[in-house]
Amino acid sequence: MIQYYQELLQALKDSALAPWLELLPQQIEHGMSPTRFGDLPGWRQALEALPDIPSQDYELSSEVRIGRPGDCSDQQLQLIDDCLRALIPWRKGPYQVFNSHIDTEWRSDWKWDRVLPHLAPLKGRTILDVGCGNGYHCLRMLGAGASRVIGIDPSPRFVVQFYMLKHFLGQLPVDVLPVGIEAVPKNLQAFDTTFSMGVLYHRRSPLDHLKELKETLRPGGQLVLETLVVDGELGHCLVPEGRYAMMNNVWFLPSCATLASWLRKCGFKNPRLVDLNETSLEEQRQTDWMKFHSLKEFLDPEDNSLTAEGHPAPKRAVLVAET
Numbered sequence: 001m002i003q004y005y006q007e008l009l010q011a012l013k014d015s016a017l018a019p020w021l022e023l024l025p026q027q028i029e030h031g032m033s034p035t036r037f038g039d040l041p042g043w044r045q046a047l048e049a050l051p052d053i054p055s056q057d058y059e060l061s062s063e064v065r066i067g068r069p070g071d072c073s074d075q076q077l078q079l080i081d082d083c084l085r086a087l088i089p090w091r092k093g094p095y096q097v098f099n100s101h102i103d104t105e106w107r108s109d110w111k112w113d114r115v116l117p118h119l120a121p122l123k124g125r126t127i128l129d130v131g132c133g134n135g136y137h138c139l140r141m142l143g144a145g146a147s148r149v150i151g152i153d154p155s156p157r158f159v160v161q162f163y164m165l166k167h168f169l170g171q172l173p174v175d176v177l178p179v180g181i182e183a184v185p186k187n188l189q190a191f192d193t194t195f196s197m198g199v200l201y202h203r204r205s206p207l208d209h210l211k212e213l214k215e216t217l218r219p220g221g222q223l224v225l226e227t228l229v230v231d232g233e234l235g236h237c238l239v240p241e242g243r244y245a246m247m248n249n250v251w252f253l254p255s256c257a258t259l260a261s262w263l264r265k266c267g268f269k270n271p272r273l274v275d276l277n278e279t280s281l282e283e284q285r286q287t288d289w290m291k292f293h294s295l296k297e298f299l300d301p302e303d304n305s306l307t308a309e310g311h312p313a314p315k316r317a318v319l320v321a322e323t
Contacts, residue, residue, distance in 0.1 A: 001032040004163050008175045016190035031178025032156055043160040046086035050167050051076045060143030066168045069099040087161050089290040092136040105290035107283045108136045115318050118274035120222050122146045125192035128216050131199035135162035135176045142174045151176040187215045197226035206252050210266040217323045228253045229317040245298040245307040256317050268321035275318040
């Protein structure tokens with residue numbers, strides 16, 4: 001997979017991200033090693049089978065649309081659809097890729113529309129997206145004018161999904177790396193904006209995660225943090241003993257006041273709540289492109305205000321703060 005990153009590696013040489021270059025090639029090779037992920041050869045085969053139709057007709061600002069059906073033959077359209085479906089499930093989106101409408105589990109565009117008005121203008125900024133999945137929001141960040149976007153996610157399926165999309169976009173300054181935040185050099189201080197959306201509640205030590213995020217940002221940079229929260233006063237935090245909404249890796253769900261306090265304790269300035277949203281069955285659901293259980297199956301069937309385990313149903317907060 002290293003061939004997909006040549007433009008990025010070259011661009012980092014004379015940037016504030018140069019300290020990462022010494023580690024990055026090895027991290028990429030390790031993250032996409034077929035010895036670690038047995039399904040990876042099949043996913044790469046689907047990526048490499050895509051027809052070469054670089055599209056000059058795309059939209060990333062108001063949606064993610066790549067090409068139009070008339071840009072290629074019926075045979076090519078079918079091949080594209082077959083290749084994309086080989087990577088099911090698709091979690092984040094939606095995407096329109098020529099004739100294929102990828103109706104993803106999450107309506108990630110709804111979240112983006114709620115969050116974008118509250119951010120420092122992204123034009124010209126270098127952005128890190130932690131836990132980016134298949135890079136939907138990375139593409140929207142680029143569409144909002146960012147000069148370079150780097151997403152990180154350790155799931156190779158998501159990485160291949162992203163490069164299936166980028167296959168048709170050419171050498172745009174946006175990439176998804178197959179690594180977690182622990183791969184980012186300590187105290188890098190290189191990004192203007194760092195996003196962490198849907199990650200904090202999966203971390204055993206949330207304050208350590210906040211400190212890791214702070215070290216990615218230059219002085220005066222902005223953090224955009226989205227995570228599951230619960231209602232409550234300052235100091236309140238839910239720590240599920242077992243599963244939460246069928247997930248076994250949920251550790252801490254703080255109140256919004258507690259989360260803002262954590263941010264201040266880690267050295268962030270002016271943490272503020274910009275969005276609070278109860279996840280609906282329309283925003284996260286099963287589709288033809290994600291055929292496994294989704295939010296409906298994770299809730300109490302007789303009371304959707306509760307999870308299957310009896311906890312408060314998912315509520316997500318977005319806080320913004322500066323370094």
